[in-house]
Amino acid sequence: MDNLEDLKILAEQWFHQGVEFFQQIPPTQLYAAIGVLLLTTILLVSIRLFRRTKSNTVLLSGLSGSGKTVLFYQLRDGSTHQGAVTSMEPNEGTFVLHTENIKKGKTKPVHLVDVPGHSRLRSKLEEYLPRAAAIVFVVDALEFLPNCRAASEYLYDILTNTSVVKNKIPVLLCCNKTDKVTAHTKEFIRKQMEKEIEKLRVSRSAVSSADIANDFTLGIEGELFSFLHCYNKVTVAEASGLTGDTDQVQEFIREYVKP
Structure with a gap:
C-alpha cells in the first residue's frame, strides 16, 4: 500500500x-x-x-508489330487474338495472370497496360510511367534487324525518362516470337541494342542540352554502353505470345508485383 x-x-x-x-x-x-x-x-x-500500397501496374511497350497485344491477351486469358489491329488507345485490364488463375491460387491481380507502339501514340506512355511498377519492352526477334535502330531509340527514351530513372523502374527486354527458327537470340538482340544505344548516347551528348528532349543521359564516360550501366535494372528474356511461352515474362512481373 x-x-x-x-x-x-x-x-x-x-x-x-x-x-x-x-x-x-x-x-x-x-x-x-x-x-x-x-x-x-x-x-x-x-x-x-x-x-503498403505499391503499384501493381505493368506496362507493355515497344514498336508496333512486336507482338505486345498478343502477349497481353496471352497473359490475361491464354488466348492470342491474332490479327488485332493497332489501337489508338492503350489496351488495359486488371486481372490475375492466366496460368495463376488456372491454379486457383491466391494471387494479387496485375494491372497490365498495352501501350500503342506507333510513334504518334507513344505520348500515352508518359501518362502511365509515374505509377508503373515495371516495364516490359517487347522486341520482334523475327524481324529484329530492320527495326533495331527504331526499337533502340524508343528504349533509349524510356531509360532516360525522369519517372523511370527516379523511381528506378525495372525493365524487361522481352524478345518475342522466339519460337520461330529464324528468330534472333536474346544475346544477339541485347548486344545489337547496346551498340545502337551507344551510338545514340554519343550523338546526343554532342548536342546542346537545350536540344535534348531526354531528362537523363546514359552510360559511363569512357566506356562502351551496357545495360548494366542503367540507373534501373534491365534484364533480357525470351517469349512467344503465339505459343503461350510467357514464363519468363510472368516471373519478371511477379518479381515486382508480389502475389
Whole structure:
C-alpha cells in the first residue's frame, strides 16, 4: 500500500515538474516544436502508407508489330487474338495472370497496360510511367534487324525518362516470337541494342542540352554502353505470345508485383 502511495506522489511530482518546464519555454518556440513533431509524424505515416500500397501496374511497350497485344491477351486469358489491329488507345485490364488463375491460387491481380507502339501514340506512355511498377519492352526477334535502330531509340527514351530513372523502374527486354527458327537470340538482340544505344548516347551528348528532349543521359564516360550501366535494372528474356511461352515474362512481373 505504501509503495502505491509513493508511486502516486512521485508521478504527481513529475507532472508538476513537466508543466513548469513547458511554462518556461517561450510560446513561439513551443508552437514550433509541436509543429515539427506533427509534421514528422505525418511524414512517417505517409511513408508507411506509401510502402503498403505499391503499384501493381505493368506496362507493355515497344514498336508496333512486336507482338505486345498478343502477349497481353496471352497473359490475361491464354488466348492470342491474332490479327488485332493497332489501337489508338492503350489496351488495359486488371486481372490475375492466366496460368495463376488456372491454379486457383491466391494471387494479387496485375494491372497490365498495352501501350500503342506507333510513334504518334507513344505520348500515352508518359501518362502511365509515374505509377508503373515495371516495364516490359517487347522486341520482334523475327524481324529484329530492320527495326533495331527504331526499337533502340524508343528504349533509349524510356531509360532516360525522369519517372523511370527516379523511381528506378525495372525493365524487361522481352524478345518475342522466339519460337520461330529464324528468330534472333536474346544475346544477339541485347548486344545489337547496346551498340545502337551507344551510338545514340554519343550523338546526343554532342548536342546542346537545350536540344535534348531526354531528362537523363546514359552510360559511363569512357566506356562502351551496357545495360548494366542503367540507373534501373534491365534484364533480357525470351517469349512467344503465339505459343503461350510467357514464363519468363510472368516471373519478371511477379518479381515486382508480389502475389
